[in-house]
Amino acid sequence: xxxxxxxxILVSIPVIFAIALVTFMxxxxxxxxxxxxxxxxPMPQRVVEMMEARxxxxxPIANQFVAYxxxxxxxxxxxxxxxxxxxVNEIVNxxxxxxxxxxxxxxxxxxxxxxxxxxxxxxxxxSIIDNAATTLAVLGVSIPNLVLGPVLILVFGVYLDWxxxxxxxxxxxxxxxxxxxxxxxxxxxxxxxxxxxxxxxSAAIARLTRAGLLExxxxxxxxxxxxxxxxxxxxxxxxxxxxxxxxxxxxxGPLLAGAVTGSLVVELIFAINGMGRRFVSSVGQREYFLxxxxxxxxxxxxxxxxxxxxxxxxxxxxxxxxD
Amino acid sequence: xxxxxxxxxxxxxxxxxxxxxxxREFRRNRLAVLGGVFIVVVVLAAIFAPVVTxxxxxxxxxxxxxxxxxxxxxxxxxxxxxxxxxxxxxEWGCTVFLTGxxxxxxxxYSRMIYGTxxxxxxxxxxxxxxxxxxxxxxxxxxxYGGRVDNIMMRIIDFLYAIPLLPIxxxxxxxxxxxxxxxxxxxxxxxxxxxxxxxxxxxxxxxxIGILNWIGMARLARGQVLSYKNxxxxxxxxxxxxxxxxxxxxxxxxxxxxxxLILETLAIPGYIFLEAILSFIxxxxxxxxxxxxxxxxxxxxxxxxxxxxxxAPGIALxxxxxxxxxxxxxxxxxxxxxxxxxx
Numbered sequence: 001x002x003x004x005x006x007x008x009i010l011v012s013i014p015v016i017f018a019i020a021l022v023t024f025m026x027x028x029x030x031x032x033x034x035x036x037x038x039x040x041x042p043m044p045q046r047v048v049e050m051m052e053a054r055x056x057x058x059x060p061i062a063n064q065f066v067a068y069x070x071x072x073x074x075x076x077x078x079x080x081x082x083x084x085x086x087x088v089n090e091i092v093n094x095x096x097x098x099x100x101x102x103x104x105x106x107x108x109x110x111x112x113x114x115x116x117x118x119x120x121x122x123x124x125x126x127s128i129i130d131n132a133a134t135t136l137a138v139l140g141v142s143i144p145n146l147v148l149g150p151v152l153i154l155v156f157g158v159y160l161d162w163x164x165x166x167x168x169x170x171x172x173x174x175x176x177x178x179x180x181x182x183x184x185x186x187x188x189x190x191x192x193x194x195x196x197x198x199x200x201x202s203a204a205i206a207r208l209t210r211a212g213l214l215e216x217x218x219x220x221x222x223x224x225x226x227x228x229x230x231x232x233x234x235x236x237x238x239x240x241x242x243x244x245x246x247x248x249x250x251x252x253g254p255l256l257a258g259a260v261t262g263s264l265v266v267e268l269i270f271a272i273n274g275m276g277r278r279f280v281s282s283v284g285q286r287e288y289f290l291x292x293x294x295x296x297x298x299x300x301x302x303x304x305x306x307x308x309x310x311x312x313x314x315x316x317x318x319x320x321x322x323d
Numbered sequence: 324x325x326x327x328x329x330x331x332x333x334x335x336x337x338x339x340x341x342x343x344x345x346x347r348e349f350r351r352n353r354l355a356v357l358g359g360v361f362i363v364v365v366v367l368a369a370i371f372a373p374v375v376t377x378x379x380x381x382x383x384x385x386x387x388x389x390x391x392x393x394x395x396x397x398x399x400x401x402x403x404x405x406x407x408x409x410x411x412x413x414e415w416g417c418t419v420f421l422t423g424x425x426x427x428x429x430x431x432y433s434r435m436i437y438g439t440x441x442x443x444x445x446x447x448x449x450x451x452x453x454x455x456x457x458x459x460x461x462x463x464x465x466x467y468g469g470r471v472d473n474i475m476m477r478i479i480d481f482l483y484a485i486p487l488l489p490i491x492x493x494x495x496x497x498x499x500x501x502x503x504x505x506x507x508x509x510x511x512x513x514x515x516x517x518x519x520x521x522x523x524x525x526x527x528x529x530x531i532g533i534l535n536w537i538g539m540a541r542l543a544r545g546q547v548l549s550y551k552n553x554x555x556x557x558x559x560x561x562x563x564x565x566x567x568x569x570x571x572x573x574x575x576x577x578x579x580x581x582x583l584i585l586e587t588l589a590i591p592g593y594i595f596l597e598a599i600l601s602f603i604x605x606x607x608x609x610x611x612x613x614x615x616x617x618x619x620x621x622x623x624x625x626x627x628x629x630x631x632x633x634a635p636g637i638a639l640x641x642x643x644x645x646x647x648x649x650x651x652x653x654x655x656x657x658x659x660x661x662x663x664x665x
Contacts (some may be wrong), residue, residue, distance in 0.1 A: 032501040142644040144595050147636035298486030
């Protein structure tokens with residue numbers, strides 16, 4: 001197992017390198033540069049040249065890329081052109097924990113709502129409860145967070161005035177980098193954005209749990225368990241549940257990655273200072289290093305999620321062996 | 324319906340072909356039928372948009388901006404003439420804002436109806452691209468196996484690690500910057516001018532189609548693998564059928580249906596993606612309405628004019644809901660084995 005994980009990590013290295021290359025090229029291919037404008041007016045040509053020389057932007061792109069990779073290996077993500085008082089590392093340290101908190105809390109909400117709902121629906125197969133749950137789940141996956149965000153703001157922020165309608169309730173640094181603080185300010189701010197993402201996540205998890213449990217409940221070993229006189233609860237909890245979680249586990253990685261990358265829209269709607277919002281706002285300013293680094297972090301999350309899936313697989317289903 | 328009664332129904336009735344049986348199963352699923360009907364209605368609305376809307380999507384009536392839904396509307400004679408329904412029995416519609424008007428005094432209902440064109444064309448083109456690239460690559464990979472398969476799967480694994488949304492955002496920024504530069508020569512120039520004529524849709528199609536075939540390629544490969552060793556393929560091989568013939572005559576007809584059904588379930592994703600891009604301002608060129616850009620225009624004034632956000636938002640939700648119900652129903656009726664795969 002350890003060997004497998006190590007191999008997966010090693011295989012990911014060229015992938016990360018390739019993504020860095022592609023993104024770096026793409027970002028630099030964008031017409032225009034970071035020093036095109038000064039306020040609303042175009043920057044004088046001579047100043048542009050001077051600035052580009054200062055940041056090495058006039059060098060061949062290959063040299064720039066090699067230098068960037070060299071810096072990356074030393075943990076230096078690069079500088080901000082338009083805001084030299086900050087570098088990309090600082091911005092990542094400000095925004096990444098927030099996005100991770102948002103993503104993790106959403107997936108946690110998805111698990112807390114989705115798994116019980118899916119189990120209840122499957123155990124009451126074809127009953128009113130089941131139909132209601134499945135219909136609700138389709139509704140849940142169908143509401144885009146682009147719509148759910150404003151609706152939540154309108155209902156719970158404006159009309160009911162229960163929760164603050166914008167911003168994240170705490171700023172990094174957090175304890176252990178991303179642990180949410182236990183202040184009421186944090187949690188009241190977190191409720192609406194987390195629900196905006198978590199609703200879709202819980203609906204997806206509920207559907208998967210239900211389908212997985214239904215499939216497992218029709219297996220022979222469940223019939224065996226029942227026929228040897230086990231109580232229904234023991235059959236479900238001990239025999240069925242763990243195996244029915246396999247499809248859910250396989251989706252956890254992509255879901256977590258999707259929740260973190262997909263938080264972009266929610267971060268914009270709720271004005272949360274996360275990676276997605278920073279990404280969108282710096283596209284126009286051609287912050288090459290920031291754009292490449294944020295994309296790299298997103299793909300690291302994706303790769304991490306995919307490796308997690310394989311580990312979960314092996315843990316839940318001992319028949320699967322990676323050797 | 325329990326397992327028992329279902330069997331009785333089937334015993335009582337005449338023998339039916341698999342297709343007719345699936346159709347019957349589908350019709351029994353009311354939500355799926357409802358979803359299908361809604362999709363048809365939206366398609367018709369998109370095609371006949373000029374007939375079913377009172378105003379052009381870009382017609383501004385500045386004096387009557389940010390009107391609430393279902394409010395009356397005073398228009399002068401000249402403005403009335405811009406109304407499509409003027410002089411018809413529907414003339415009352417010219418003076419009533421069904422879903423209100425936006426910040427520039429454009430009729431929100433008309434813009435919503437025209438907005439279906441963007442969403443539906445993205446849905447259509449997105450699925451055509453995903454199906455065609457995905458099926459071609461997946462079939463080749465699954466059928467020939469070996470080294471081809473290995474390379475293909477490595478590429479797909481690599482593409483899976485690419486964060487879709489940020490990359491698509493970068494691509495759209497690139498395309499839009501190119502469009503503003505106005506290159507007029509060569510293929511690039513032709514593409515750019517075509518894109519301008521299409522109101523920015525072409526680049527949106529490219530951005531949405533470029534990576535969304537990955538899932539489809541995997542599914543197609545899996546389907547081919549499951550059919551490749553079946554007896555009928557072996558039989559065809561033993562009478563000397565060529566690979567092309569086996570693929571086109573024996574494999575594709577079997578795998579196309581299930582893949583088409585699964586693609587229906589991917590459509591909401593394309594519609595979301597377009598809405599997100601338009602919301603950020605990277606979608607179709609204004610003033611062409613898209614639900615995403617309408618939400619963006621509306622949500623800054625959410626408190627005072629919620630209808631500007633809610634109207635396109637509800638439309639977006641209903642359409643994705645319809646596609647989900649419809650696709651779920653199709654899958655359950657035609658190929659219940661596919662449950663849980665998407």
